Amino acid sequence: MDATEVAFAEAMDPMWKVVASTSLDAVDWNAELLDGDLVDAVRRLKEQPGRGISLGGVRLPVALAAAGLIDEYTFVVHPVIAGRGPRLLDGVELTLELVERREFRSGATVQRYRTDHIDSAA
Secondary structure, three states: OOHHHHHHHHHHOOOOEEEOOOOOOOOOOOEEEOOOOHHHHHHHHHHOOOOOOOOOOOHHHHHHHHOOOOOEEEEEEOOOOOOOOOOOOOOOOOOEEEEEEEEOOOOOEEEEEEEOHHHHHO
């Protein structure tokens, strides 16, 4: 691992993780398994004090975006083209506002967007 990956791992390892899974019965080491309906469970998590919730995958963001539970999106885009596979947020209509963009020497970019439902809820 390079220094950036080590720094990322050192930041992520001690964080408590919540796992959404349809195939696992249990998780271990610094994690808990979401219980019950995904949307209801995430609503309960958002009501708790603390910092934001980060998530990954393809199907999980679609379900949470459709329920209006994602306030901000951060996309890390690498200069690689995937010819097939699932599309991120396929079928979800969103209006996003770009609030930050950073580019790295590797060509990867990080783009941060806010959703339109934050303003309408204020």
